[in-house]
Amino acid sequence: MSASGLSRLRGSVINTSEVLSARYVDLFYGEAPAVKGANITLHRGEVTAITGQSGSGKSSLLYCLAGVLPVARGEIRFEGQILGELDDEELSTLRRERFGFVFQYGELLPELTVEENTALPLRLAGQRKAEALAAAGEVLGRLGLSGLRQRRPSQVSGGQSQRVAVARALVHRPTVVFADEPTGSLDSANAGAVLEEFLSLARSQGTAVVLVTHDIEVASRADIQFCMRDGVLSPMDRETA
Template sequence: MNTSEVLSAEGVELCYGETPAVRGAQLTVRRGEVAAITGQSGSGKSSLLYCLAGVLPVARGEVRFEGRSLSELDDEELSALRRERFGFVFQYGELLPELTIEENTALPLRLAGRRKAEALAAAGEVLGRLGLADLRTRRPSQVSGGQSQRVAVARALVHRPAVVFADEPTGSLDSANAAAVLDEFLSLARSRGTAVVLVTHDADVAARADTHYTMRDGVLACRAREAS
Protein backbone atom coordinates (compact mmCIF):
# COMPACT_ATOMS: atom_id res chain seq x y z
CA MET A 1 0.00 0.00 0.00
CA ASN A 2 1.13 3.55 -0.75
CA THR A 3 2.11 4.98 2.65
CA SER A 4 0.05 8.12 1.94
CA GLU A 5 -3.09 6.09 1.17
CA VAL A 6 -5.57 6.11 4.03
CA LEU A 7 -8.79 4.75 2.49
CA SER A 8 -9.57 2.61 -0.53
CA ALA A 9 -12.43 0.77 -2.19
CA GLU A 10 -11.86 -2.17 -4.51
CA GLY A 11 -14.77 -3.52 -6.54
CA VAL A 12 -17.33 -2.41 -3.96
CA GLU A 13 -20.91 -3.43 -4.63
CA LEU A 14 -24.06 -2.79 -2.62
CA CYS A 15 -27.65 -3.83 -3.28
CA TYR A 16 -30.97 -2.94 -1.68
CA GLY A 17 -32.84 -6.19 -2.15
CA GLU A 18 -32.47 -6.98 -5.84
CA THR A 19 -31.67 -3.38 -6.76
CA PRO A 20 -27.96 -2.51 -7.25
CA ALA A 21 -26.97 0.77 -5.60
CA VAL A 22 -23.17 0.64 -6.03
CA ARG A 23 -21.52 -1.29 -8.87
CA GLY A 24 -17.84 -2.19 -8.62
CA ALA A 25 -16.58 1.09 -7.15
CA GLN A 26 -12.82 1.73 -7.16
CA LEU A 27 -11.45 4.62 -5.12
CA THR A 28 -8.35 5.69 -3.20
CA VAL A 29 -7.99 8.61 -0.81
CA ARG A 30 -4.67 9.89 0.52
CA ARG A 31 -3.92 11.60 3.81
CA GLY A 32 -5.02 15.23 3.74
CA GLU A 33 -6.78 14.78 0.39
CA VAL A 34 -10.27 16.08 -0.36
CA ALA A 35 -12.29 13.77 -2.62
CA ALA A 36 -15.71 14.84 -3.90
CA ILE A 37 -18.38 12.52 -5.27
CA THR A 38 -21.10 14.08 -7.40
CA GLY A 39 -24.12 12.64 -9.13
CA GLN A 40 -27.85 12.96 -9.48
CA SER A 41 -30.20 12.02 -6.67
CA GLY A 42 -30.42 8.23 -6.50
CA SER A 43 -27.11 7.68 -8.28
CA GLY A 44 -25.67 5.79 -5.28
CA LYS A 45 -23.22 8.39 -4.00
CA SER A 46 -24.51 8.50 -0.41
CA SER A 47 -24.73 4.70 -0.32
CA LEU A 48 -21.08 4.51 -1.35
CA LEU A 49 -20.14 7.09 1.29
CA TYR A 50 -21.69 4.96 4.04
CA CYS A 51 -19.98 1.84 2.70
CA LEU A 52 -16.65 3.66 2.91
CA ALA A 53 -17.45 4.68 6.49
CA GLY A 54 -18.32 1.12 7.52
CA VAL A 55 -21.95 2.03 8.19
CA LEU A 56 -23.31 -0.14 5.38
CA PRO A 57 -21.79 -3.59 4.77
CA VAL A 58 -20.72 -4.21 1.19
CA ALA A 59 -22.16 -7.11 -0.81
CA ARG A 60 -18.92 -7.67 -2.73
CA GLY A 61 -15.50 -6.10 -2.88
CA GLU A 62 -13.52 -4.52 -0.11
CA VAL A 63 -13.10 -1.24 1.76
CA ARG A 64 -9.71 -0.76 3.42
CA PHE A 65 -8.72 1.78 6.06
CA GLU A 66 -4.98 2.16 6.63
CA GLY A 67 -4.48 -1.15 4.83
CA ARG A 68 -6.95 -3.18 6.87
CA SER A 69 -10.21 -4.47 5.42
CA LEU A 70 -13.31 -3.28 7.26
CA SER A 71 -14.77 -6.76 6.73
CA GLU A 72 -12.16 -8.08 9.19
CA LEU A 73 -13.56 -5.92 12.00
CA ASP A 74 -16.33 -7.00 14.35
CA ASP A 75 -19.15 -4.65 15.38
CA GLU A 76 -17.28 -3.36 18.41
CA GLU A 77 -14.14 -2.63 16.38
CA LEU A 78 -16.17 -0.89 13.68
CA SER A 79 -17.92 1.25 16.26
CA ALA A 80 -14.57 2.22 17.79
CA LEU A 81 -13.18 3.06 14.34
CA ARG A 82 -16.12 5.34 13.51
CA ARG A 83 -15.92 6.94 16.95
CA GLU A 84 -12.16 7.49 17.15
CA ARG A 85 -10.70 7.62 13.62
CA PHE A 86 -13.61 8.91 11.53
CA GLY A 87 -15.58 12.16 11.63
CA PHE A 88 -18.98 12.88 10.11
CA VAL A 89 -20.72 16.01 8.82
CA PHE A 90 -24.35 15.77 7.74
CA GLN A 91 -26.52 18.14 5.72
CA TYR A 92 -28.44 19.50 8.70
CA GLY A 93 -25.70 19.34 11.34
CA GLU A 94 -27.53 16.86 13.58
CA LEU A 95 -26.47 18.60 16.78
CA LEU A 96 -27.92 17.37 20.08
CA PRO A 97 -30.41 20.05 21.21
CA GLU A 98 -29.95 19.43 24.94
CA LEU A 99 -26.18 20.10 24.81
CA THR A 100 -24.41 23.43 24.48
CA ILE A 101 -22.33 24.25 21.41
CA GLU A 102 -19.19 23.49 23.42
CA GLU A 103 -20.57 20.17 24.67
CA ASN A 104 -21.71 19.13 21.19
CA THR A 105 -18.24 19.84 19.84
CA ALA A 106 -16.53 17.92 22.65
CA LEU A 107 -18.77 14.87 22.27
CA PRO A 108 -16.39 12.69 20.19
CA LEU A 109 -13.65 13.19 22.78
CA ARG A 110 -15.98 12.42 25.67
CA LEU A 111 -17.17 9.24 23.93
CA ALA A 112 -13.54 8.25 23.48
CA GLY A 113 -13.02 8.52 27.25
CA ARG A 114 -11.24 11.88 27.46
CA ARG A 115 -11.72 13.90 30.65
CA LYS A 116 -14.36 16.62 30.53
CA ALA A 117 -11.96 19.51 31.10
CA GLU A 118 -9.57 18.24 28.44
CA ALA A 119 -12.38 17.64 25.94
CA LEU A 120 -13.90 21.07 26.49
CA ALA A 121 -10.51 22.73 26.10
CA ALA A 122 -9.98 21.00 22.75
CA ALA A 123 -13.52 21.95 21.70
CA GLY A 124 -12.85 25.58 22.62
CA GLU A 125 -9.69 25.63 20.49
CA VAL A 126 -11.49 24.34 17.39
CA LEU A 127 -14.50 26.59 17.92
CA GLY A 128 -12.11 29.53 18.19
CA ARG A 129 -10.50 28.65 14.86
CA LEU A 130 -13.95 28.64 13.28
CA GLY A 131 -14.94 31.98 14.81
CA LEU A 132 -17.44 30.44 17.23
CA ALA A 133 -15.77 31.04 20.59
CA ASP A 134 -18.50 33.47 21.69
CA LEU A 135 -21.20 30.85 21.12
CA ARG A 136 -19.77 28.14 23.37
CA THR A 137 -22.52 28.25 26.00
CA ARG A 138 -25.48 28.58 23.62
CA ARG A 139 -27.79 25.75 22.58
CA PRO A 140 -28.22 24.71 18.92
CA SER A 141 -31.65 26.42 18.84
CA GLN A 142 -29.93 29.73 19.64
CA VAL A 143 -27.60 29.84 16.62
CA SER A 144 -28.12 30.28 12.88
CA GLY A 145 -28.01 27.55 10.26
CA GLY A 146 -24.56 28.60 9.10
CA GLN A 147 -23.28 28.66 12.66
CA SER A 148 -24.83 25.28 13.38
CA GLN A 149 -23.05 23.78 10.38
CA ARG A 150 -19.74 25.27 11.54
CA VAL A 151 -20.30 23.55 14.88
CA ALA A 152 -20.90 20.27 13.03
CA VAL A 153 -17.54 20.79 11.28
CA ALA A 154 -15.85 21.49 14.62
CA ARG A 155 -17.34 18.32 16.10
CA ALA A 156 -16.17 16.25 13.14
CA LEU A 157 -12.58 17.50 13.44
CA VAL A 158 -12.08 17.99 17.18
CA HIS A 159 -10.61 14.51 17.76
CA ARG A 160 -8.25 14.81 14.76
CA PRO A 161 -9.74 11.93 12.77
CA ALA A 162 -7.97 10.35 9.85
CA VAL A 163 -11.01 10.76 7.57
CA VAL A 164 -14.11 12.93 7.65
CA PHE A 165 -17.15 11.76 5.69
CA ALA A 166 -19.44 14.62 4.67
CA ASP A 167 -22.90 14.09 3.15
CA GLU A 168 -24.03 17.32 1.43
CA PRO A 169 -22.25 19.40 4.11
CA THR A 170 -23.42 22.72 2.63
CA GLY A 171 -26.67 21.53 1.07
CA SER A 172 -28.92 23.29 3.60
CA LEU A 173 -27.15 26.68 3.37
CA ASP A 174 -27.46 29.69 1.10
CA SER A 175 -24.57 30.32 -1.29
CA ALA A 176 -22.74 32.84 0.91
CA ASN A 177 -22.91 30.67 4.03
CA ALA A 178 -22.08 27.54 2.01
CA ALA A 179 -18.89 29.12 0.64
CA ALA A 180 -17.80 30.33 4.08
CA VAL A 181 -18.45 27.00 5.80
CA LEU A 182 -16.67 25.08 3.04
CA ASP A 183 -13.65 27.39 3.22
CA GLU A 184 -13.33 26.85 6.97
CA PHE A 185 -14.02 23.11 6.78
CA LEU A 186 -11.44 22.33 4.11
CA SER A 187 -8.82 24.70 5.50
CA LEU A 188 -9.01 23.16 8.97
CA ALA A 189 -9.07 19.60 7.63
CA ARG A 190 -6.06 20.15 5.40
CA SER A 191 -4.11 21.87 8.17
CA ARG A 192 -4.60 18.76 10.31
CA GLY A 193 -3.79 16.24 7.56
CA THR A 194 -7.33 14.89 7.66
CA ALA A 195 -8.72 13.34 4.49
CA VAL A 196 -12.23 14.37 3.46
CA VAL A 197 -14.68 12.36 1.38
CA LEU A 198 -17.71 14.47 0.55
CA VAL A 199 -20.88 13.88 -1.38
CA THR A 200 -22.36 16.93 -3.07
CA HIS A 201 -24.68 17.96 -5.87
CA ASP A 202 -22.93 21.35 -6.06
CA ALA A 203 -20.33 21.73 -8.83
CA ASP A 204 -18.72 24.66 -7.00
CA VAL A 205 -18.14 22.47 -3.94
CA ALA A 206 -16.71 19.65 -6.05
CA ALA A 207 -14.36 22.11 -7.76
CA ARG A 208 -12.65 22.69 -4.41
CA ALA A 209 -11.67 19.02 -4.10
CA ASP A 210 -8.32 17.50 -5.05
CA THR A 211 -10.09 14.59 -6.72
CA HIS A 212 -13.52 14.63 -8.35
CA TYR A 213 -15.51 11.44 -8.81
CA THR A 214 -18.83 11.23 -10.58
CA MET A 215 -21.49 8.59 -10.02
CA ARG A 216 -24.29 7.48 -12.32
CA ASP A 217 -26.56 4.48 -11.83
CA GLY A 218 -24.22 3.14 -9.15
CA VAL A 219 -21.08 3.37 -11.32
CA LEU A 220 -18.22 5.51 -10.05
CA ALA A 221 -15.76 7.29 -12.35
CA CYS A 222 -12.77 9.46 -11.45
CA ARG A 223 -12.67 12.73 -13.39
CA ALA A 224 -9.46 14.32 -12.11
CA ARG A 225 -6.76 14.21 -9.47
CA GLU A 226 -4.29 16.98 -8.85
CA ALA A 227 -0.63 16.13 -9.30
CA SER A 228 1.30 15.58 -6.03
Protein backbone atom coordinates in the same frame (compact mmCIF):
# COMPACT_ATOMS: atom_id res chain seq x y z
CA MET B 1 -12.15 -2.43 20.33
CA SER B 2 -10.72 -5.79 21.30
CA ALA B 3 -6.99 -6.36 21.68
CA SER B 4 -6.99 -8.53 18.59
CA GLY B 5 -8.77 -5.84 16.60
CA LEU B 6 -6.32 -3.18 17.75
CA SER B 7 -3.36 -5.35 16.89
CA ARG B 8 -4.77 -6.06 13.43
CA LEU B 9 -5.16 -2.34 12.75
CA ARG B 10 -1.78 -1.38 14.17
CA GLY B 11 0.02 -4.22 12.50
CA SER B 12 -1.44 -3.48 9.10
CA VAL B 13 -0.78 0.28 8.86
CA ILE B 14 0.77 1.05 5.51
CA ASN B 15 3.64 3.49 5.28
CA THR B 16 2.16 5.83 2.68
CA SER B 17 -0.32 8.69 2.58
CA GLU B 18 -3.09 6.29 1.56
CA VAL B 19 -5.58 5.84 4.40
CA LEU B 20 -8.72 4.29 2.93
CA SER B 21 -9.50 2.49 -0.31
CA ALA B 22 -12.36 0.65 -1.96
CA ARG B 23 -11.76 -2.02 -4.58
CA TYR B 24 -14.50 -3.30 -6.89
CA VAL B 25 -17.22 -2.60 -4.33
CA ASP B 26 -20.80 -3.66 -5.02
CA LEU B 27 -23.83 -2.85 -2.87
CA PHE B 28 -27.41 -4.03 -3.35
CA TYR B 29 -30.72 -3.00 -1.85
CA GLY B 30 -32.59 -6.26 -2.22
CA GLU B 31 -31.87 -7.22 -5.81
CA ALA B 32 -31.38 -3.64 -6.98
CA PRO B 33 -27.73 -2.58 -7.41
CA ALA B 34 -26.85 0.70 -5.67
CA VAL B 35 -23.07 0.65 -6.17
CA LYS B 36 -21.39 -1.20 -9.02
CA GLY B 37 -17.69 -2.05 -8.92
CA ALA B 38 -16.53 1.18 -7.24
CA ASN B 39 -12.82 1.91 -6.90
CA ILE B 40 -11.57 4.91 -4.90
CA THR B 41 -8.59 5.82 -2.71
CA LEU B 42 -8.35 8.53 -0.04
CA HIS B 43 -5.06 10.15 1.04
CA ARG B 44 -4.05 12.19 4.07
CA GLY B 45 -4.88 15.89 3.76
CA GLU B 46 -6.63 15.37 0.43
CA VAL B 47 -10.26 16.26 -0.34
CA THR B 48 -12.16 13.92 -2.64
CA ALA B 49 -15.60 14.90 -3.97
CA ILE B 50 -18.26 12.56 -5.32
CA THR B 51 -20.98 14.27 -7.36
CA GLY B 52 -24.13 12.89 -8.88
CA GLN B 53 -27.88 13.21 -9.03
CA SER B 54 -30.18 12.07 -6.22
CA GLY B 55 -30.41 8.28 -6.27
CA SER B 56 -27.11 7.84 -8.13
CA GLY B 57 -25.58 5.86 -5.25
CA LYS B 58 -23.11 8.43 -3.95
CA SER B 59 -24.39 8.48 -0.34
CA SER B 60 -24.63 4.69 -0.35
CA LEU B 61 -20.96 4.50 -1.33
CA LEU B 62 -20.08 7.02 1.39
CA TYR B 63 -21.64 4.80 4.05
CA CYS B 64 -19.91 1.74 2.64
CA LEU B 65 -16.58 3.56 2.96
CA ALA B 66 -17.41 4.44 6.57
CA GLY B 67 -18.22 0.83 7.40
CA VAL B 68 -21.88 1.63 8.09
CA LEU B 69 -23.20 -0.43 5.17
CA PRO B 70 -21.62 -3.86 4.53
CA VAL B 71 -20.59 -4.41 0.93
CA ALA B 72 -21.92 -7.32 -1.14
CA ARG B 73 -18.68 -7.79 -3.07
CA GLY B 74 -15.24 -6.24 -3.13
CA GLU B 75 -13.38 -4.84 -0.13
CA ILE B 76 -12.75 -1.62 1.76
CA ARG B 77 -9.46 -1.16 3.61
CA PHE B 78 -8.61 1.39 6.28
CA GLU B 79 -4.85 1.68 6.82
CA GLY B 80 -4.50 -1.76 5.30
CA GLN B 81 -7.18 -3.48 7.40
CA ILE B 82 -10.23 -4.89 5.61
CA LEU B 83 -13.32 -3.39 7.29
CA GLY B 84 -15.30 -6.55 6.64
CA GLU B 85 -12.97 -8.44 8.99
CA LEU B 86 -13.81 -6.21 11.98
CA ASP B 87 -16.68 -7.07 14.32
CA ASP B 88 -19.43 -4.59 15.27
CA GLU B 89 -17.61 -3.35 18.38
CA GLU B 90 -14.38 -2.77 16.46
CA LEU B 91 -16.22 -0.93 13.70
CA SER B 92 -18.02 1.27 16.24
CA THR B 93 -14.72 2.15 17.92
CA LEU B 94 -13.13 2.90 14.56
CA ARG B 95 -15.95 5.23 13.55
CA ARG B 96 -15.91 6.94 16.95
CA GLU B 97 -12.16 7.45 17.26
CA ARG B 98 -10.71 7.58 13.74
CA PHE B 99 -13.59 8.88 11.61
CA GLY B 100 -15.59 12.12 11.63
CA PHE B 101 -18.97 12.84 10.09
CA VAL B 102 -20.70 15.97 8.80
CA PHE B 103 -24.32 15.80 7.68
CA GLN B 104 -26.55 18.17 5.73
CA TYR B 105 -28.43 19.46 8.78
CA GLY B 106 -25.67 19.30 11.39
CA GLU B 107 -27.51 16.87 13.67
CA LEU B 108 -26.47 18.69 16.86
CA LEU B 109 -27.91 17.49 20.17
CA PRO B 110 -30.37 20.20 21.29
CA GLU B 111 -29.86 19.64 25.03
CA LEU B 112 -26.09 20.26 24.83
CA THR B 113 -24.29 23.57 24.44
CA VAL B 114 -22.21 24.37 21.37
CA GLU B 115 -19.09 23.56 23.39
CA GLU B 116 -20.50 20.27 24.66
CA ASN B 117 -21.66 19.21 21.19
CA THR B 118 -18.18 19.86 19.84
CA ALA B 119 -16.50 17.93 22.65
CA LEU B 120 -18.77 14.91 22.25
CA PRO B 121 -16.39 12.68 20.22
CA LEU B 122 -13.66 13.21 22.82
CA ARG B 123 -16.00 12.47 25.71
CA LEU B 124 -17.25 9.30 24.01
CA ALA B 125 -13.63 8.23 23.60
CA GLY B 126 -13.12 8.57 27.35
CA GLN B 127 -11.31 11.90 27.58
CA ARG B 128 -11.79 13.91 30.78
CA LYS B 129 -14.40 16.65 30.57
CA ALA B 130 -12.05 19.56 31.20
CA GLU B 131 -9.60 18.39 28.54
CA ALA B 132 -12.37 17.70 26.03
CA LEU B 133 -13.93 21.12 26.53
CA ALA B 134 -10.53 22.79 26.17
CA ALA B 135 -9.95 21.03 22.85
CA ALA B 136 -13.46 21.98 21.75
CA GLY B 137 -12.80 25.60 22.61
CA GLU B 138 -9.65 25.58 20.51
CA VAL B 139 -11.30 24.27 17.36
CA LEU B 140 -14.34 26.52 17.85
CA GLY B 141 -11.97 29.46 18.04
CA ARG B 142 -10.35 28.46 14.74
CA LEU B 143 -13.83 28.55 13.18
CA GLY B 144 -14.70 31.94 14.70
CA LEU B 145 -17.19 30.54 17.19
CA SER B 146 -15.56 31.30 20.55
CA GLY B 147 -18.39 33.63 21.56
CA LEU B 148 -21.02 30.92 21.06
CA ARG B 149 -19.58 28.23 23.31
CA GLN B 150 -22.36 28.36 25.94
CA ARG B 151 -25.27 28.71 23.51
CA ARG B 152 -27.54 25.84 22.55
CA PRO B 153 -28.22 24.85 18.93
CA SER B 154 -31.58 26.64 18.96
CA GLN B 155 -29.75 29.90 19.74
CA VAL B 156 -27.42 29.94 16.71
CA SER B 157 -27.97 30.47 12.99
CA GLY B 158 -27.94 27.76 10.34
CA GLY B 159 -24.46 28.69 9.20
CA GLN B 160 -23.17 28.76 12.77
CA SER B 161 -24.81 25.40 13.50
CA GLN B 162 -23.06 23.83 10.52
CA ARG B 163 -19.72 25.28 11.66
CA VAL B 164 -20.30 23.59 15.02
CA ALA B 165 -20.94 20.31 13.18
CA VAL B 166 -17.62 20.79 11.36
CA ALA B 167 -15.87 21.49 14.68
CA ARG B 168 -17.36 18.31 16.17
CA ALA B 169 -16.21 16.26 13.18
CA LEU B 170 -12.63 17.54 13.44
CA VAL B 171 -12.07 18.04 17.18
CA HIS B 172 -10.54 14.58 17.71
CA ARG B 173 -8.28 14.96 14.65
CA PRO B 174 -9.79 12.04 12.75
CA THR B 175 -7.99 10.28 9.96
CA VAL B 176 -11.00 10.54 7.62
CA VAL B 177 -14.08 12.79 7.59
CA PHE B 178 -17.18 11.68 5.69
CA ALA B 179 -19.30 14.65 4.61
CA ASP B 180 -22.77 14.06 3.14
CA GLU B 181 -24.06 17.26 1.48
CA PRO B 182 -22.46 19.34 4.28
CA THR B 183 -23.60 22.68 2.84
CA GLY B 184 -26.86 21.51 1.25
CA SER B 185 -29.05 23.29 3.83
CA LEU B 186 -27.26 26.65 3.58
CA ASP B 187 -27.62 29.67 1.30
CA SER B 188 -24.80 30.25 -1.17
CA ALA B 189 -22.94 32.83 0.94
CA ASN B 190 -22.94 30.69 4.08
CA ALA B 191 -22.23 27.53 2.09
CA GLY B 192 -19.07 28.97 0.57
CA ALA B 193 -17.76 30.26 3.89
CA VAL B 194 -18.47 27.06 5.83
CA LEU B 195 -16.96 24.89 3.11
CA GLU B 196 -13.80 26.98 2.92
CA GLU B 197 -13.30 26.84 6.70
CA PHE B 198 -14.06 23.12 6.83
CA LEU B 199 -11.66 22.12 4.07
CA SER B 200 -8.91 24.47 5.25
CA LEU B 201 -8.99 23.06 8.78
CA ALA B 202 -9.15 19.45 7.56
CA ARG B 203 -6.18 19.92 5.25
CA SER B 204 -4.16 21.62 7.99
CA GLN B 205 -4.73 18.58 10.24
CA GLY B 206 -3.82 16.10 7.50
CA THR B 207 -7.34 14.69 7.54
CA ALA B 208 -8.66 12.98 4.42
CA VAL B 209 -12.13 14.18 3.40
CA VAL B 210 -14.64 12.44 1.17
CA LEU B 211 -17.37 14.86 0.23
CA VAL B 212 -20.68 13.85 -1.33
CA THR B 213 -22.53 16.65 -3.12
CA HIS B 214 -24.85 17.35 -6.03
CA ASP B 215 -23.33 20.84 -6.34
CA ILE B 216 -20.57 21.13 -8.96
CA GLU B 217 -19.33 24.39 -7.39
CA VAL B 218 -18.83 22.61 -4.06
CA ALA B 219 -17.08 19.72 -5.78
CA SER B 220 -14.71 22.12 -7.54
CA ARG B 221 -13.07 22.90 -4.16
CA ALA B 222 -11.85 19.32 -3.91
CA ASP B 223 -8.45 17.98 -4.97
CA ILE B 224 -9.96 14.94 -6.68
CA GLN B 225 -13.41 14.65 -8.26
CA PHE B 226 -15.55 11.65 -9.10
CA CYS B 227 -18.98 11.45 -10.69
CA MET B 228 -21.53 8.78 -9.87
CA ARG B 229 -24.31 7.75 -12.22
CA ASP B 230 -26.60 4.74 -11.79
CA GLY B 231 -24.22 3.28 -9.20
CA VAL B 232 -21.11 3.58 -11.39
CA LEU B 233 -18.25 5.73 -10.06
CA SER B 234 -16.03 7.48 -12.62
CA PRO B 235 -13.11 9.91 -12.17
CA MET B 236 -13.63 13.40 -13.53
CA ASP B 237 -11.05 15.28 -15.55
CA ARG B 238 -10.43 18.58 -13.74
CA GLU B 239 -9.84 20.29 -17.06
CA THR B 240 -13.39 19.56 -18.16
CA ALA B 241 -15.19 19.31 -14.79
